[in-house]
Amino acid sequence: MDMEKAVSALNNPIRRQILHWLKDRSNFPPALPEHKDAEGVCVGYIQEKAGLSQSTISAYMNALKQVGFVEAERHGQWTFYYRNEEKIQEFLNAMSNELSIS
Amino acid sequence: MDMEKAVSALNNPIRRQILHWLKDRSNFPPALPEHKDAEGVCVGYIQEKAGLSQSTISAYMNALKQVGFVEAERHGQWTFYYRNEEKIQEFLNAMSNELSIS
DNA sequence: TCTATATATCGAGATATTACGATATATAGA
DNA sequence: TCTATATATCGTAATATCTCGATATATAGA
Numbered sequence: 001m002d003m004e005k006a007v008s009a010l011n012n013p014i015r016r017q018i019l020h021w022l023k024d025r026s027n028f029p030p031a032l033p034e035h036k037d038a039e040g041v042c043v044g045y046i047q048e049k050a051g052l053s054q055s056t057i058s059a060y061m062n063a064l065k066q067v068g069f070v071e072a073e074r075h076g077q078w079t080f081y082y083r084n085e086e087k088i089q090e091f092l093n094a095m096s097n098e099l100s101i102s
Numbered sequence: 103m104d105m106e107k108a109v110s111a112l113n114n115p116i117r118r119q120i121l122h123w124l125k126d127r128s129n130f131p132p133a134l135p136e137h138k139d140a141e142g143v144c145v146g147y148i149q150e151k152a153g154l155s156q157s158t159i160s161a162y163m164n165a166l167k168q169v170g171f172v173e174a175e176r177h178g179q180w181t182f183y184y185r186n187e188e189k190i191q192e193f194l195n196a197m198s199n200e201l202s203i204s
Numbered sequence: 205t206c207t208a209t210a211t212a213t214c215g216a217g218a219t220a221t222t223a224c225g226a227t228a229t230a231t232a233g234a
Numbered sequence: 235t236c237t238a239t240a241t242a243t244c245g246t247a248a249t250a251t252c253t254c255g256a257t258a259t260a261t262a263g264a
Contacts, residue, residue, distance in 0.1 A: 144241090
């Protein structure tokens with residue numbers, strides 16, 4: 001866990017918000033019938049909800065992916081992003097260790 | 103807890119390191135006899151350990167103080183900084199809530 | 205193959221952060 | 235009051251981040 005990159009990825013309210021939204025699929029419009037089997041949420045839905053440009057959201061999701069907080073899965077033309085709960089917990093533990101425990 | 107400012111204050115390896123060092127007074131040179139009663143560590147010691155300029159450390163400590171992670175106490179010409187464990191724990195809990203719990 | 209759609213990447217201007225040296229302020233002691 | 239020391243504040247150049255629009259790439263379907 002690269003704490004440098006991890007904290008940096010979280011040092012943005014929208015990226016933190018997206019991570020939070022991804023906790024619950026119902027924060028987004030229902031999946032299309034052909035995507036019922038795909039895990040996660042496509043970039044377009046995240047973009048719409050966040051209200052930022054497509055390129056910005058794509059970069060944001062990449063930043064979150066680089067540190068492992070989310071994973072990406074391609075299904076056709078769509079990329080679906082979903083949380084990596086282990087990595088998120090790992091970060092919280094590392095942060096707790098770094099700040100609290102001597 | 104202003105998460106915006108809090109994460110921003112932690113988005114710097116030296117500031118995180120300082121918070122960690124402050125966990126244990128023995129990370130710094132022993133206190134002068136006339137400071138035996140003062141809680142915390144003076145700016146000069148922190149500066150020396152961090153290896154950055156005096157003005158930078160002063161600004162860093164102020165950033166940490168603004169979000170409540172440390173508190174400051176003046177004793178004569180010295181300012182002593184020490185951790186606010188409650189606020190740090192409050193931040194860790196808030197972070198955990200924001201990231202993990204839906 | 206051609207077109208439409210979804211996403212990724214690129215380049216850039218605006219803004220924020222970093223870290224410094226210079227200077228100001230506060231206090232202790234002569 | 236004058237000087238020395240500790241810390242705070244100011245002005246700054248360098249660097250990083252934010253966010254966009256334009257463009258490139260990937261895939262599905264006609």
